[in-house]
Amino acid sequence: MNWLKGWGLALSLMLPAVAAANTALQAVMKRVDAGEPVTLAVIGGSITTGYAAQPPRENGWAALLARSLGPRVRLVNAGVSGTDSAAAAHRLQAQLLDAQPDLVIVEFGVNDQWLDPAVRGSSYEALLRRLLTAKRAPAVVVLGLTQQGNQPRDATDLQLQLAAHYGLPALDFGRWMQARVDAGTDRWAALYDEPVHPNATGHQRIAQALAETLRRPAADATRPLPAALRGRAHEFTRLHMGDTLNPYQSHGFMRGGAVHPEWPGQQPGWVTTQDDAEARFLVWGSEVAVFHAESEHHRNLEARVDDGPWVTLQGHVPERRGYLGWHYRVVGQGLEPTAHLLHVRVKRDTWAGSGRPASMAAVMTAGLLPPALRASAFEQTTPTGWPGLIPASDARLRWAGRIAPAATPDAKLLVWSGSELRARFTGRELSLAFSSTHWGTTHLAVEIDGRTLPLAVPGNARTTWRLREPLGDGEHTLRIVKRTEAPMSELVFHGLHLAPGGTLLAPPPARPLKFEFYGDSITAGACNGDVGDDQYDDLYPHDGTRAYGALTAARLGADYVGIAVSGIGITATFNELLMPQVWDRYAPRLDAPVAPPDPRAPDVVFVNLGQNDHGFPGTKGQRIAPDFAPRYLAFVRSLRARYPHARLVLLAGGMTAWKDEPAIPRALSQAVATLRGEGDARVWTYTFQAFAYAHPRIDVHTQMADELTRFLQTEVLK
Structure with missing residues (x-):
């Protein structure tokens, strides 16, 4: 699309x-x-x-x-x-x-x-x-x-x-x-x-x-x-060049390479002569292109955006004899207009071992669109009582996450980021029915046959959204995931419509694992797609599906439950509530019912809290609460009581509180030592090396997911 x-x-x-x-x-x-x-x-x-x-x-x-x-x-x-x-x-x-x-x-x-x-x-x-x-x-x-x-x-x-x-x-x-x-x-x-x-x-x-x-x-x-x-798209561009073109991961590339002699102010890009060189960059936009050098003496690169196809960057151009040329090569098009990851590497070809340079001068992106210009694969239709609606309570719909009952019979309330619906169906048409009494717009990732289509559902409204383009014949897969974090929106899903003759099939199989994460804005994915400074005015680029926990769950084939709230902590909060007050509720508010334990307990429970316990008192020139460690341990004991057989992983990092405040890693180590001393061997602690001074963007979340996946595979799930 x-x-x-x-x-x-x-x-x-x-x-x-x-x-x-x-x-x-x-x-x-x-x-x-x-x-x-x-x-x-x-x-x-x-x-x-x-x-x-x-x-x-x-x-x-x-x-x-x-x-x-x-x-x-x-x-x-x-x-x-x-x-x-x-x-x-x-x-x-x-x-x-x-x-x-x-x-x-x-x-x-x-x-x-x-x-x-x-x-x-x-x-x-x-x-x-x-x-x-x-x-x-x-x-x-x-x-x-x-x-x-x-x-x-x-x-x-x-x-x-x-x-x-x-x-x-x-x-x-x-x-x-x-x-x-x-x-x-x-x-x-x-x-x-x-x-x-x-x-x-x-x-x-x-x-x-x-x-x-x-x-x-x-x-x-x-x-x-x-x-x-x-x-x-090209009215809204972003140039990654010089100091703004810095890889978050790199092997074999170094700063340098030819710069365009006629381009005032252009700074060196990245160049390599190594056969196995590769680099990854954080970029934004719906179109991503690499501006690279080409001549008879250069060799080829290849690049892709996210998990897209590899595209050759033709650096070796024999016709450029004695003349250095430049080319704008599109690597990704028709992308969601938000943050993406660009992967560039030397192409394995006949020039391997030649020592020839491969050079990229800049990354040029377009289509970083303002809200009014963002396209949607869905069009809003006027609900007319929803005849023929397949209700959200239908047993053929598989739900993952902490899904709440709604006031309307047969509907489901989606609050926590990562709340997910999966289904299989036939038919060429699809419509989705929602209502909301909450003020916030809910941003959803609607995945059909592996293709993700963003959908923004307004608050304080009852709306139906119909897929604009008809689907092909045969069986289709549907996945709907709430991207927006809990305090910012609550959404009731009433059900779906299929084309005449379309059929809802048996649900997709359950995933082999289940992960449950408790955290703050880092775990919620707040600001992870923002360009420039952190902001909360437009929540479209705040995407919980690309936060480190959701990424780790996807890599390991696990259902994801995300209980995360920006600004929250164990002993201090930028808002009104602390995590021990809302961790087991259907929504982060005191009038929300306590959710009973899921019949399927999580295999691993993760806790990543402490950033705000340090950050909020820090805004007042104060230190972290002196009783942070015992209150943190008490919260972990609550989790253990709810999930007696789960593995517990106590996390620190993503931002810098654990570096700035020694009491945080010390509290985690003490909690593990205490529980293990009591005979609880199914508890670990891990500190992320990847971090950001502001909220981490998707590049840092990806590195965190890399770290956590390795740790789980080698220490926890073995």
Whole structure:
């Protein structure tokens, strides 16, 4: 599922009014004719830099055009060889918009021809939209270039279509030139010494054609900015480069490698000559691409996002003889617009042992969308009594987690993060029915046939959500997991609808193990997908399914129960309640009933508390409570009483409290020693080495899951 597809159907935004492009251009040209200072900016690839004109920056088409317009026209040339509109989206602000141009000419017809067709529409359109909606919006002209002979035209025709959609003046240079050739007044061969780059004469012709375009009479009026044709992913980009491109795990890579000589401020990326080099990075967005070097002397890398397919980063390009090139290679597309893990490694190929470098300069991501633009695979429908509803209490639905009874008969209350439903069914349609009296939006991961579809269900509402696209024939698997932590949302699941003739099948088999985690915001996955600082305004990137406990359970084939609340502790809390007050309830509130022990007891119970016992008094300049250790032990004894046969693992870490406050690891060690001294051999302690100073993101959670999985396999489950 491409999460950007159909975003316009779900979008209800006021589109800004912009000055019509022809009017804006006429105003600039009047200033040029009046001898007023004007800033002309151009953005494109090597043709825009003036490549093949001598000297390029002085005699390329942009410089020739600027001089023809007069001495008071200042030129800002943001051409960068080997780049396309996708890379330009990442450099537009710093290299062009910060110069506050009056007139901008956009050229990517040739380089976009080599850009992934699924990307170039969105990326080029994003350039136009960002220019038109800039705080000081310039006049914009689209320059549609082709290679010699006016072929191929795929990228150019798309760009001209977008120019027409936004009412922008445009030059189709291929057609302009072909008309001259057809009239017998010019020759393609006179403009090119090789197929791609125009020579000095070619640059003169481009400048001549542009000068005519700028003088073309037209009239228009102010109008609303039209809706995007190709999506808006590349309006929301993130550049990981230099100090912001740091792997959370690395072997064999070192800081360095070539930097683009025409890219101002670019910092070294990562390079290696080792055959087994690999690195992992934390990134954000719905599209992830690697900007890497290519030449006859480089070798190939390969990369993937999360558990996606491996994609070759073609660093070895024999055609790049004596010339270092650059390429924007998409590694993941149609991703959920949130945090992801990028894995890069040297490709095992014929160049193994060659000592050739493999180099990546940057990671470029797009589609880090604001809430209003996030797509959904589901559409909301109006509930009409839900005839034919398969209730949540149906025995063919398998539940995992601490699932509460709801006030409505046959419904289930989902409170704790990680609460999970699994089912098997036939039919091509699926709808899900919910209601909520809680204020918070509940974010769910709805997994159908292994494909995860996020769903945001509003609080204080009764809603039904229908899958937009029909499923295929045959059997399907369904998994619904609550991502949002308990205090932030409570949701009633009433049941599901299937297509006419669809059937709910026998439930999936139970998982072989069951894990139960008690913790705070670390265990809940709070802020684990946030970009920048921790925040609680938008809980979409707070994903309990990607917290270390849920990841560990998934790796070891265990059902997951997550009893976790941000800010909570044993002796201190940032909220109102302590964990000993709510640990055994259906919800983290005192009016919630105590849940009876599950008929299937957990195999392993984990406790990761203490961060807030240190952090909350620390905000007041105080130390951890002097009775933390005995109260911690008392809580562990409560767990043991509820689960007499479970293995208990007392955890510390994920953040820095255990480093800052020695009383925390000491309390854990004392608890284990006390219980073992009483004959309880089924208790362990483990301290995570992976940690973060703010809330851990999914890279740290992944490392924590790596550690905990190894510990369980070697010490606890053996």
